[in-house]
Amino acid sequence: MPDNNTRRLQVLRAIVEDYVHTREPVGSKALVERHNLEVSPATIRNDMAQLEEDGLIAAPHTSAGRIPTDLGYRLFVDRISEVRPLTRAERRAMEILAETADDPEAVLEQTVRLLAMLTNQVAVIQHPQYSSAKIRHIDVVSLSPQKALVILILSTGKVEQRMVTLAQPAAEDDLHRIGQKLSEQLHSRSASALPIPVDSLISSVEPALQTTMAVVGNAVTSMLESGRVDRIIMAGTANLAKSGGDLGPAIGPILEALEEQVVMLRLLHEMQQDQRGLSVRIGQETSHKSLQETAVVAAEYASGETGAGAKLGVVGPTRMDYGTTMSAVRAMARYLSRILSEG
Amino acid sequence: MPDNNTRRLQVLRAIVEDYVHTREPVGSKALVERHNLEVSPATIRNDMAQLEEDGLIAAPHTSAGRIPTDLGYRLFVDRISEVRPLTRAERRAMEILAETADDPEAVLEQTVRLLAMLTNQVAVIQHPQYSSAKIRHIDVVSLSPQKALVILILSTGKVEQRMVTLAQPAAEDDLHRIGQKLSEQLHSRSASALPIPVDSLISSVEPALQTTMAVVGNAVTSMLESGRVDRIIMAGTANLAKSGGDLGPAIGPILEALEEQVVMLRLLHEMQQDQRGLSVRIGQETSHKSLQETAVVAAEYASGETGAGAKLGVVGPTRMDYGTTMSAVRAMARYLSRILSEG
DNA sequence: GTTAGCACTCACCAATATCGACTGCTAATT
DNA sequence: AATTAGCAGTCGATATTGGTGAGTGCTAAC
Numbered sequence: 001m002p003d004n005n006t007r008r009l010q011v012l013r014a015i016v017e018d019y020v021h022t023r024e025p026v027g028s029k030a031l032v033e034r035h036n037l038e039v040s041p042a043t044i045r046n047d048m049a050q051l052e053e054d055g056l057i058a059a060p061h062t063s064a065g066r067i068p069t070d071l072g073y074r075l076f077v078d079r080i081s082e083v084r085p086l087t088r089a090e091r092r093a094m095e096i097l098a099e100t101a102d103d104p105e106a107v108l109e110q111t112v113r114l115l116a117m118l119t120n121q122v123a124v125i126q127h128p129q130y131s132s133a134k135i136r137h138i139d140v141v142s143l144s145p146q147k148a149l150v151i152l153i154l155s156t157g158k159v160e161q162r163m164v165t166l167a168q169p170a171a172e173d174d175l176h177r178i179g180q181k182l183s184e185q186l187h188s189r190s191a192s193a194l195p196i197p198v199d200s201l202i203s204s205v206e207p208a209l210q211t212t213m214a215v216v217g218n219a220v221t222s223m224l225e226s227g228r229v230d231r232i233i234m235a236g237t238a239n240l241a242k243s244g245g246d247l248g249p250a251i252g253p254i255l256e257a258l259e260e261q262v263v264m265l266r267l268l269h270e271m272q273q274d275q276r277g278l279s280v281r282i283g284q285e286t287s288h289k290s291l292q293e294t295a296v297v298a299a300e301y302a303s304g305e306t307g308a309g310a311k312l313g314v315v316g317p318t319r320m321d322y323g324t325t326m327s328a329v330r331a332m333a334r335y336l337s338r339i340l341s342e343g
Numbered sequence: 344m345p346d347n348n349t350r351r352l353q354v355l356r357a358i359v360e361d362y363v364h365t366r367e368p369v370g371s372k373a374l375v376e377r378h379n380l381e382v383s384p385a386t387i388r389n390d391m392a393q394l395e396e397d398g399l400i401a402a403p404h405t406s407a408g409r410i411p412t413d414l415g416y417r418l419f420v421d422r423i424s425e426v427r428p429l430t431r432a433e434r435r436a437m438e439i440l441a442e443t444a445d446d447p448e449a450v451l452e453q454t455v456r457l458l459a460m461l462t463n464q465v466a467v468i469q470h471p472q473y474s475s476a477k478i479r480h481i482d483v484v485s486l487s488p489q490k491a492l493v494i495l496i497l498s499t500g501k502v503e504q505r506m507v508t509l510a511q512p513a514a515e516d517d518l519h520r521i522g523q524k525l526s527e528q529l530h531s532r533s534a535s536a537l538p539i540p541v542d543s544l545i546s547s548v549e550p551a552l553q554t555t556m557a558v559v560g561n562a563v564t565s566m567l568e569s570g571r572v573d574r575i576i577m578a579g580t581a582n583l584a585k586s587g588g589d590l591g592p593a594i595g596p597i598l599e600a601l602e603e604q605v606v607m608l609r610l611l612h613e614m615q616q617d618q619r620g621l622s623v624r625i626g627q628e629t630s631h632k633s634l635q636e637t638a639v640v641a642a643e644y645a646s647g648e649t650g651a652g653a654k655l656g657v658v659g660p661t662r663m664d665y666g667t668t669m670s671a672v673r674a675m676a677r678y679l680s681r682i683l684s685e686g
Numbered sequence: 687g688t689t690a691g692c693a694c695t696c697a698c699c700a701a702t703a704t705c706g707a708c709t710g711c712t713a714a715t716t
Numbered sequence: 717a718a719t720t721a722g723c724a725g726t727c728g729a730t731a732t733t734g735g736t737g738a739g740t741g742c743t744a745a746c
Contacts, residue, residue: 101506102505102506102507103503103504103505103506104492104504104506105504107506136482136484137480137482139479139480139496141479141496141498141499141500143500143683144684149447149500151496151500151502153482153484153494155484156484157484157486157492157494157504159494159502159504160446161446161447161448161500161502162445162446163444163445163446163447163450164445219445235602236602237580237598237602238595238596238598238599238602240598241584241592241594241595241598242595249584251584252581252584252585253581255580255581255583255584256581258581259578259579259580259581341487
């Protein structure tokens with residue numbers, strides 16, 4: 001029985017690999033030919049019957065080969081797959097990324113692009129989340145007599161902006177003074193220490209400016225409250241449609257789900273890293289209808305500051321090369337952590 | 344002949360409208376039935392023969408109806424189409440946009456989303472370009488002992504960031520002082536006045552900080568030089584794949600072209616507004632292979648400051664409802680201009 | 687537990703036939 | 717000169733058919 005069982009796993013592995021490679025249901029004969037299982041097709045058929053009973057593979061129609069089910073992929077990912085190390089060229093690409101990094105937003109964009117290229121799939125990345133940010137600088141810029149822009153810089157380098165409508169027109173200079181006051185009084189204050197003392201701020205400026213200060217102060221509070229809403233950047237959507245990745249007509253809904261960032265954010269949030277530093281959701285495990293035929297591979301990256309780690313990952317057909325994808329995602333996460341946390 | 348000619352245009356218009364509506368080649372019989380041209384199919388056939396000779400329509404195969412060529416659409420857009428006014432609901436959606444606008448980046452994102460929804464197509468928007476910006480504030484934030492982030496705020500509210508690697512470790516405070524020096528000395532200087540006087544800046548700080556000041560100063564110069572590279576935000580890519588919009592296998596390359604922002608940027612840049620405040624490129628007019636089956640409708644929006652206006656627009660199949668699309672794009676451009684320039 | 691043999695199922699393909707939507711042309715009509 | 721009716725001809729789209737082969741499940745022997 002033990003001997004038997006290990007061969008069954010071999011068979012499952014072979015089926016997954018062949019199916020990923022050929023995109024066609026794989027039959028018993030082809031299996032013994034391509035892999036050197038030293039038994040006859042009939043034996044394999046018995047194993048396949050068992051695997052099917054266990055819900056690991058299924059036959060699309062009576063006289064066709066088998067394809068893995070979500071459960072089959074799951075078992076494959078958890079117990080059988082081998083992680084493929086990166087090639088030299090891939091490592092090199094990551095290094096170039098580190099060298100050319102300047103604008104931090106651009107780093108994220110390039111990272112996600114590279115990940116999409118390496119995996120030939122859609123890549124996504126969450127904006128980093130900082131928990132221990134302090135207020136660093138506040139500036140108020142006039143856009144029109146009645147409209148101003150409040151700019152908030154945090155110690156992490158994160159910048160937030162918000163447009164406000166003023167109750168009464170204010171001169172550029174007045175706004176600047178208000179910004180300075182705010183900067184002085186709130187400097188080094190933790191971004192999570194709420195509410196900010198709007199009243200004392202108001203009384204610190206001359207009466208003519210007090211209503212304006214109130215408006216701006218409230219804007220700052222609300223900026224700190226919401227933080228910058230969690231966002232996702234993605235790249236490689238074209239890979240969904242690529243000749244190879246035949247998700248067929250399903251790609252419309254998939255694109256929708258991706259554009260509707262909430263879906264992806266929730267999913268990423270739910271995913272827990274396993275001991276390998278990766279998390280994988282396959283098919284229905286995504287518990288989202290339009291992602292039924294896709295799998296998500298994600299990993300956390302550290303953003304220098306401690307705090308809830310943000311994630312990056314790829315979205316592709318369940319029928320994907322898990323080994324390669326998983327290693328690319330993990331490597332990318334590690335590399336990005338390094339770029340962000342030190343020089 | 345004049346009478347004849349106007350009917351020919353009617354026929355062209357009818358063909359375009361029917362084809363847009365049904366997505367099927369349209370024949371002479373169907374034409375007289377659906378539109379009340381008071382002549383017989385045979386007459387229409389003669390007209391169609393003429394239109395075909397003029398290169399305005401074509402037959403996909405011998406015994407099928409006709410479809411408009413790019414030239415046909417062009418004539419339609421220039422001379423025949425009627426702009427469809429917006430519905431009440433659409434106007435309302437735009438107003439809501441204005442009311443909830445706070446973060447200026449979010450305004451762009453919501454605008455492009457709304458435009459995609461209104462037109463059921465892919466919408467794109469260029470970041471606004473400001474020409475007369477002045478330097479407003481500079482801040483330097485420490486990320487790690489050897490790495491810092493330079494933040495530059497312009498009078499327009501635009502914020503640029505760049506990571507720099509320091510030649511020698513610097514304390515948080517030192518970096519802050521460097522930022523203050525830069526802010527003081529460069530305040531109100533035009534962003535286009537280059538190069539900035541790095542030498543005098545260097546000599547304005549104590550010797551120990553001079554190399555660091557040099558690095559930061561150069562970073563500022565390069566930030567001003569490049570400006571924030573022109574960028575595009577897009578939304579509604581899922582509409583490309585929607586059941587309705589049958590671009591078929593062409594969507595892969597289209598998505599690629601869209602992701603490769605350069606293509607779109609160059610195209611938008613080339614497009615000149617006509618007297619209606621719109622510009623349209625149809626099929627090959629885009630002079631880009633993967634956009635052969637698509638049309639681009641764009642309009643300029645003003646961003647408060649004068650200067651090269653940025654554009655917004657939509658990308659869809661050549662077989663699109665030009666009337667609706669054009670009015671939506673134009674309305675959106677006007678509305679956005681209003682939001683951005685005043686309150 | 688493995689294997690050979692065999693009957694059976696069913697997607698896939700190619701060939702063939704049918705249908706019907708159009709066109710273009712000619713000749714008659716206004 | 718423009719319009720129209722009538723008609724032959726073209727050709728894509730669709731359905732029908734039969735053949736082929738990959739693949740299965742089962743049974744009986746090893």
